[in-house]
Amino acid sequence: MDFATFLIQLLNSLQYGLLLFMLAAGLTLIFGIMGVVNLAHGSFYMLGAYLAYALSLYFNSLTLAILGGAVLAALFGLLLEWLLFRHFYHRDHLDQVLLTFGLIYIFEELRSILWGDDVHGVAIPDFLGASIPLTENLSYPVYRLFMSGVCVALALGLYLLISRTRLGMKIRAGAFNRDMTEALGVNIKLIHAVVFAMGVALAAVAGMIAAPISSVYPNMGSQVLIMCFVVVVIGGIGSVRGALISALLVGLVDTFGKILLPSVAGMLVYMLMAAVLLWKPEGLFKS
Amino acid sequence: MTSRRLVLSQSAALLGAASTGLLLPETARAQPGKIRVGLMLPYTGTYAQLGVAIENGFRMAVDEQGGKLGGREIEYFKVDDESDPSKGVENASKLVQRDKVDVIIGTVHSGVQMGIQKVARDTGVLSLIPNAGAHAATRSLCAPNVFRTSFTNAQPTRALGKAMVDRGHKKAVWITWKYAAGEEAFEGFKESYTAAGGTILKELGLPFPNVEFQALLTEIASLKPDAVACFFAGGGAAKFIRDYAAAGLKGKIPLYGSGFLTEGVLDAAGAAADGIITTMHYSDSLDTPRNKAFRLAYAKTFRLQPDVYAVQGYDTGLLLAQGAAAVKGDMSSKVALYKALESATIDSPRGKWTMSKAHNPVQDIYLRVVENKENKVLGIAAKALADSGAGCKMA
Secondary structure (H helix, E strand, O other), X not given: OOHHHHHHHHHHHHHHHHHHHHHHHHHHHHHHHHOOOOOOHHHHHHHHHHHHHHHHHHHOOHHHHHHHHHHHHHHHHHHHHHHOHHHOOOOOHHHHHHHHHHHHHHHHHHHHHHHOOOOEOXXXXXXXXXXXXXXXXXXXXXXXXXXXXXXXXXXXXXXXXXXXXXXXXXXXXXXXXXXXXXXXXXXXXXXXXXHHHHHHHHHHHHHHHHHHHHOEOOOHHHHHHHHHHHHHHHHOOOOHHHHHHHHHHHHHHHHHHHHHOHHHHHHHHHHHHHHHXXXXXXXXXXX | OHHHHHHHHHHHHHHHHHHHHHHOOHHHHOOOOOEEEEEEEOOOOOOHHHHHHHHHHHHHHHHHOOOOEOOEOEEEEEEEOOOOHHHHHHXXXXXXXXXXXXXXXXXXXXXXXXXXXXXXXXXXXEEEEOOOOOXXXXXXXXXXXXXXXXXXXXXXXXXXXXXXXXOOOOEEEEEEEEOHHHHHHHHHHHHHHHHOOOEEEEEEEEEOOOOOOHHHHHHHHHHOOOEEEEEOOHHHHHHHHHHHHHOOOOOOOOEEEEHHHHOOOHHHHHHHHOOOEEEEOOOOOOOOHHHHHHHHHHHHHHOOOOOHHHHHHHHHHHHHHHHHHHOOOOOOOHHHHHHHHHOOEEEEOOEEEEEOOOOOEEEEEEEEEEEOOEEEEEEEEEXXXXXXXXXXXXX
């Protein structure tokens, strides 16, 4: 591998890692703050992708579709939280797993009823459609760089929100001691609803941003779900910072594994997880 | 611990029930009026549409015979196999033991097919495979009562190598998912490409169903081959085609593939798919009177455009009709029935084909190019191409 190729592969791994982070951030947020194991997280990703497909046909613009879709997804998250999840915060993790596992099937069936089982494409907006030539026969799509930009912006936004704002302070307090926070006059139910809606919206936005390059197809959520959990577990459950570091690490291992050790590439990420858990059983950053 | 013991005892009870079922005398089978046809296909999940297309095609063929096979009416028994390999044996057994079917039509997923194959070999029930391309079904595990009407995974790519070398592409990179279907497609490509004088620079793979291709596309660009050949299908295929174009490889390094790369994904892939050359046993745009008549009739009946899966279902119906006619509907005279199926010539929308000794179609493989969201036929890449059938010993 020459140096230029190495740098491009580094860029590939960074870009993949950032996408993984965006996917996993919502999951780790919901788990860390509310203690809910949400297996349906992949379904929110799929929901986002299909929303991007449906809304971009309706608005004739992906940008509008993403903005509208994010709002719809957040509203959907609020509704779900109010109907179902709020009744599960204090219950066993097994109950939560059963609930969210059931939701996967319900969302998959709804998707089939609403949009059918076809594979769909979503057009890349014209202003992001170009590619930057890197070598004589390889170009880098501008859209992928745009995706990375969005991921970085979201990571930064999340960090500022949680560490620097009043809402963030209440969220952290609620995660630390729910009853005490409530006793101090904070409406913890509202906080939880907001965090849950944010988690759903994050997954949906990831799906919407990824839709143009991944295309939109049945069961797409279940594929990303496992990777999400790997990222969250390596990073330390509930830690947003851990998720970022771990996503970048997974991106690096996956990308270079495929090229340098193709025969075991499928296992490498899981070996990384096993190694990290042996070394730090609670993940890199315990929240 | 208690829960595991509970599960164990429950499954033991189930096993017991199943084995007593096996011991029951076969009185229920005694001369019914109708031929009992078991449809074991995916009706939910990723492959749901394929299951429906196959059933539609099959029913259409039967309806063309006046709704009867060998003069007997038909009763259908449907099972949704969910493309779940762990339920393959159970579902196929249900059709044989409970519903006493004369024939199982199924299925799409190769893993599930292996379950059906086991039941077919154990019970001797007639099994017609309308899609799954797993090699073993007509190779090492072939059986007198198992017939395939579709393809083996290596069949399309067996016609690909020569077509590539003929176009001057002598150094190629192969890329696929590392799973059975991908490996089997590679076997066909390797054999035909090296035989035609081509060199495979590198074999690239990623775990199924991973769709993060960027690292491998970068690798392809640095290897600078004359062409790339691949096996992908479904949503992953659409993404691969788009990523390939977005990485700037399209137009610089031609992309070839087994025909499944461009089936059912051309709308999703859009202009990125233009110019991709594939080999397969059918194309929607095949310009023959037989195909046009079939497509028109299918579209009228089901208000849907038929695809390759509908054709395979249709051919399964044609094959069974020929067999049943030869034995005048007496599905229990197996020797005569299998002989008729073995020697059948199917006048299919894809062109006429016959059965190989291992019970897999001997068929023309077409060379196709994507133009305006359509697989346009360039010609025949290989005439009357058979699978090797390696390791098949009929009992």
